[in-house]
Amino acid sequence: MALKAIIHRAHVSFSDLDQNVYRDHEVTLARHPSETEERMVVRLLAWVLNVPANNDEGTLEFGKDMWEPEDPSLVQNDLTGLRMHEIEIGQPEEKRLVRACGRSKKVTVYSFGSTAPAWWAALAGRFARVGNLTVWQLPAEPVKTLAALVDRAMDLQITVQDGILTVDGGGKSVEMTPVCLFGGE
Secondary structure, three states, rough: OOOEEEEEEEEEEEEEEEOEEEEEEEEEEOOOOOHHHHHHHHHHHHHHHOOOOOOOOEEEEEEEOOOOOOOOOOEEEOOOOEEEEEEEEEOOOHHHHHHHHHHHOOEEEEOOOHHHHHHHHHHHHHOOOOOEEEEEEOOHHHHHHHHHOOOOOEEEEEEEOOOEEEEOOOEEEEOOOOEEEOOOO
């Protein structure tokens, strides 16, 4: 008997004080049995940080990358089906990134392991001329602490101020500073 996905629901209050963006979201995530809580929480953060202000250029949706290896972690297609944005979580292979950069207007990677700088150092030279790729590293320890907040029902407050990301929930607060390894916004 195959294991089933675990459904998580999150109410997220998001405040980006750097860009004057304030939103509330009700998010439902399916966590694959082989997905870690760290990866799932990074997927949620990536969605919150990248969800478009309106649906004029399509909606940002969770991909089926854990079930379908060719799918991205998150994807945004415009209303005509044109791929606007792909988001990958972790340390994707070079071939996967090349494909993503070729089919999407914008590609973002959120890596979160302690080996992320070494992973990117091995790939960086091959992507030096790519203009639609941004690679972020989220510090490993705060991500582990965030994973402790994961529950089937979560109420989170996420704030960005001066480039510092703060997540409050479950009576705890986690602060991290994402590091841009490549590209930038």
